[in-house]
Amino acid sequence: MIQTEHCDLCEFPKRDLKKGLTCGLTNKKPDFEVSCPDLKFSNSLKEYLPELLNQIVQLEKRKASIYLNLGLFAGIGLLILFGSYPYLIQNFKQTFDPEFSYLNWNYFLSTLLLSFVGIRLILMGFWPFNNYRKELKELQSEKSKINMVLKNYGIKMETLMNLEKK
CATH class of the missing domain: 1.10.287 (Helix Hairpins)
Known part of the structure; x- marks a missing residue:
């Protein structure tokens, strides 16, 4: 599963050139398998x-x-x-x-x-x-x-x- 597709719909994604895509809540890279437990649709x-x-x-x-x-x-x-x-x-x-x-x-x-x-x-x-x-x-x-x-x-x-x- 491509996590970025989930993060694109979420309210909390953070992107920068050094770290790439990270979650705004956990400050970690997305690592879920099927669905994100913290997803809030933007x-x-x-x-x-x-x-x-x-x-x-x-x-x-x-x-x-x-x-x-x-x-x-x-x-x-x-x-x-x-x-x-x-x-x-x-x-x-x-x-x-x-x-x-x-x-x-x-x-x-x-x-x-x-x-x-x-x-x-x-x-x-x-x-x-x-x-x-x-x-x-x-x-x-x-x-x-x-x-x-x-x-x-x-x-x-x-x-x-x-x-x-x-």
């Missing part, structure tokens, strides 16, 4: 929990728009890419077969630019999607770490938040 934790849960709820509310954004931009980008591909190949061949032509070169560059626009649209769909997944994963990881520690004390997150309100 007020900042009690304030942080509703904020954490609210952030997760707010992020999950954006889920539909994020997926719609991904589908819309990626779909349009793929349509442009696959639609412009035959013209890109055709204009490439006409530009360099049998002799170079500036007019065909311009057509080729136009279809190449159109392909880059398609790729950019696909990326515009995936960028917010990846950020959403990364942020949600971080918040849920934080929540599960706190829940694992609270489980050792037989306390649920909701119970701890309700104690704070009383």
